[in-house]
Amino acid sequence: MSNRFDIPDEDLVILLDENDKEQYFELLMTYDLGENVYAALAPLEAEGFEEDEVLIMKVSGEGEDADLVDIEDEEEVEEAWAAFEEIWEDMDDDEEEE
Secondary structure, eight states, X not given: OOOOSSOXXXXXXXXXXXXXXXXXXXXXXXXXXXXXXEEEEEEEEOTTOOTTOOEEEEEESSGGGOEEEXXXXXXXXXXXXXXXXXXXXXXXXXXXXX
16 A cells, blocks of 8 residues: 555545535545556545445545546556455455454
8 A cells, every 4th residue: 555645544535526516535545556546535425425435536646746536447447446445355354363
């Protein structure tokens, strides 16, 4: 798991929906996959999302210039989800062992 941009894992992320309404998410983690970095977000006060849903977005740029962008390519979406699920399961396994 990596965090190549300046958002601590505990931070609140505010995204604008298509109507420019603020949607609130908790940043669960960032992770590297190949040349890209992805962010997993959990909805806090976000319309159209279930409480236990996770949103995966691509990190574009680095540091203060980093932005979260939608993943357009379906194959990339599937790869990003598979990587997230593997990391998340490993984290759960590690917590159970403690």
